[in-house]
Amino acid sequence: MNGHNSSKAIVVKSHDEIMIMLDANQIVAETLILLQRMIAPGVTTLDLDRAAEDFCKSKNAVPAFKGYHGFPGSLCTSINEEVVHGIPSRRRKLKKGDIISLDFGVRYKGYYGDSAITVPVGKITRNEEDLLKATEESLELAIEKAVVGNRVADISIAVQGYVEKLGFSVVRQFVGHGIGTALHEGPEIPNFHQGDQSPRLVPGMVIAIEPMVNIGTSKVKVLRDGWTVVTADGKPSAHFEHSVAVTENGPIVLSRRHA
Numbered sequence: 001m002n003g004h005n006s007s008k009a010i011v012v013k014s015h016d017e018i019m020i021m022l023d024a025n026q027i028v029a030e031t032l033i034l035l036q037r038m039i040a041p042g043v044t045t046l047d048l049d050r051a052a053e054d055f056c057k058s059k060n061a062v063p064a065f066k067g068y069h070g071f072p073g074s075l076c077t078s079i080n081e082e083v084v085h086g087i088p089s090r091r092r093k094l095k096k097g098d099i100i101s102l103d104f105g106v107r108y109k110g111y112y113g114d115s116a117i118t119v120p121v122g123k124i125t126r127n128e129e130d131l132l133k134a135t136e137e138s139l140e141l142a143i144e145k146a147v148v149g150n151r152v153a154d155i156s157i158a159v160q161g162y163v164e165k166l167g168f169s170v171v172r173q174f175v176g177h178g179i180g181t182a183l184h185e186g187p188e189i190p191n192f193h194q195g196d197q198s199p200r201l202v203p204g205m206v207i208a209i210e211p212m213v214n215i216g217t218s219k220v221k222v223l224r225d226g227w228t229v230v231t232a233d234g235k236p237s238a239h240f241e242h243s244v245a246v247t248e249n250g251p252i253v254l255s256r257r258h259a
């Protein structure tokens, strides 16, 4: 989940806090692995939402998105041209050839975890395969830039430079974020270069890096449900996200999935 974070404070975490955030994010990672295995034609997005909520509760974690600014689900399920914040529904069944973004967050021992993946439902087009691969790779390149002394802009440039070279576009209206005892803290982590003096990365920062990448236009709009963000041209979009700790020893991907 993202957005809603205009000029919030940057809060540096201790080693012990980062270890709790690792636990929180590993619950998110395990949930995403479980959801990925459920993906098949005929499965509803509400089935996925229920599975995510049940699993995280079994781990003594609380689904972070449920009720957040009034969001009705525990999981964001965004299919095809939907970019982020799709609302789970028992009426929405997955179909062969769909791509679905699964964005999940939990609160655990007072700290948040947040991560997202986009997965195919059976066979998808070559262009969509390339989109998913590019988005995930741009996230990995961005993570490599999450080192002490760099700036947020180094992350932004890594994402934008990589995907635009491949002919895709990055969403500007929604951004990544700091994360900790709040789901959304400072700094904002845009997927595009803003050109100004962005914040310097310091040890103890934990940031959710989340490229949202489109096949066509970078422009998006919000549907009348007040949540679902879709591409303005109706073309597919992908979303991958990791929560990453910036440390003296380099980035730690707290939400890394270990299948």
Ligand code: MG
Pocket: 001, 002, 103, 104, 105, 114, 115, 116, 241
């Ligand atoms: Mg998220």
Ligand code: MG
Pocket: 001, 002, 114, 115, 176, 177, 208, 210, 241
């Ligand atoms: Mg997020």
